[in-house]
Amino acid sequence: MRAVVVEGFGVLPSVREVAVPRVAAGGVLVRVEATGLCRSDWHGWQGHDSDIVLPHVPGHELAGTIAAVGEGVTGWEIGERVTTPFICACGTCEQCRAGNHQVCPDQLQPGFNYWGSFAEYVALPFAEVNLIRLPDGLSFDTAAGLGCRFATSFRAIRQVGRVQADENVVIFGCGGVGLSAVMIAAALGARVVAVDTNPEALALARAYGATDTVQAGTDVVAAIKDLTNGGADVTMDALGANSVVQQALLSLRPRGRHLQVGLLPSGVQLDVSRLIGQELEWLGSHGMAAHAYPEMLDLVADGTLRPAELITRTITLDEVPAALDALTAGTPAGVTVIHP
Template identity: 80%
Template sequence: MRAVVIEQYGVLPVVQEVPQPEPAPGGVVLKVEATGLCRSDWHGWMGHDPDIVLPHVPGHELAGTIAAVGPGVQGWQVGDRVTTPFICACGVCEQCREGNHQVCPNQLQPGFNYWGSFAEYVALPYASVNLVRLPLELDFDTAAGLGCRFATSFRAVRQVGRVAADENVVIFGCGGVGLSAVMIAAALGARVIAVDTNPEALKLARSYGAADTLQASLETVDEIRDLTGGGAHVTMDALGSNDIVQQALLALRPRGRHLQVGLLPSGVQLDVGRLIGQELQWLGSHGMPAHAYPEMLNLVATGNLKPADLITRTITLEQTPAALAALSTTTPAGVTIINP
């Protein structure tokens, strides 16, 4: 099969012919119909993830059709249209038994723990726990975008952040995660303020439901306080930046909630005194388990959420290495989907 192969961190990967994967016991192999290009893939390419072993195939947002079924798999067959969370949980540990698959200590992540979906085929473990059947009306490009950015934002905003109608919610960073969060928070009835350096991203944010947009600057915190009458109820770092974290915490009103979704490979400094004195909440959110997908898929089916609108570019496998490298200097507006 054809796949994008990383042979050295930070060096442009190439498309190569590599062996097609075989399904493990309890797992399946998918023919990849669509896969998303995500900043997490860039972190992996740069060597920020200790689980990656070179040579490596990235890619963790995906949708496709089952091409092969491993021993012990029940309820799934070749040809089924499916997607999966980027966190493939074991299904049997304490956290999984309690429904917290997104923090399973035995989790396997395609594109990180093993070869991922920037390829024509990808293996998925623990099929009974992690596969999500796709409605016939949901196309593969849209479904691929759900697996990481949209699902992550849905759980962060609705389930972890508990965003409610009429709350002031500030989203820092309007890439795929941030724009998904804008759309979801607006659909919940919140007043959304989007912050980014990219005017095109801010234009998209407004079209997805942001009431206000702010070009990131040294005055951002003051502007947020003016717009919200004293500070946001909820802030979210959708990019992963120490500077953003500082602004987000300063922009909160007392007893506000901060959602950290963007990765922080270089760490972060926190004003713990402010966290305590203002009774602020720092809330981490990491993906969403397969069993939580039905609520999100129902809202997509009814038109309350329109993740297809987030897709701004589709590219080929051959165009993927350059698009991955471009994330070193810019974050493109919207979601990029790869069609292998």
């Protein structure tokens, strides 16, 4: 099969022929019909993830058809249209038994723990726990964008952040995660402020439901406090930067909630005294379990959520190395989907 292969961290990958992954017991082999290009893939390529062993094939947002079924897998057949969370949980540990698959200590992530979906085929473990059947009306392109960015934002906003109608929610960073969060928070009835450096991204945020936008680089905190009448109820860092975290925390009103979704490979500094004195909540959110998908899929089916509108570009495998390299300069507006 053809795949995007990383030979060195930070070194431009190549597209070449490699062996098709084998199907392990309990798993399936999926022919990749669409896969998303995510900033997490860039972090992995840069060497920010200790689980990655070179040579490596990135890619963790995917949708496709089952090409082979491993020993012991029941309830799934060749040819079925499927997607999966980027966190493939074991299904048997203490956290999984409690329903918290997204923090399974024995999880495997395609594109990180093993070769991922920037390829014509990808192997998925623990199939009975992690596979999700695609509704007939859901395209492969849309489904590919759900597995990481949209599902992560849905759980962060809906479940972890507990966003309510009429709350002031500020989203920092309008890439795929941030724009997904804007759409989801707006659909829940929140007043959404989007912050980004890219005017095109801010225009998309307004199209997806943001009430106001703020150009990063201005006095962001003062602008947010003015727009929210004193401070946000919820802030979310969808980018992952120490400077963004500081602005987000300073933008909160007392007893506000901060959602950290963007990765922070260089660490972060926190004013713990302010966290205590203002009774602020720092909330981490990491993906969403397969069993939690039905609520999100129902909202997609009835038109409340419109993830297909987030897709702004489709590319081929041959275009992936350059697109990955371009993320070094910043996250482009919208979602990029790859057709292997």
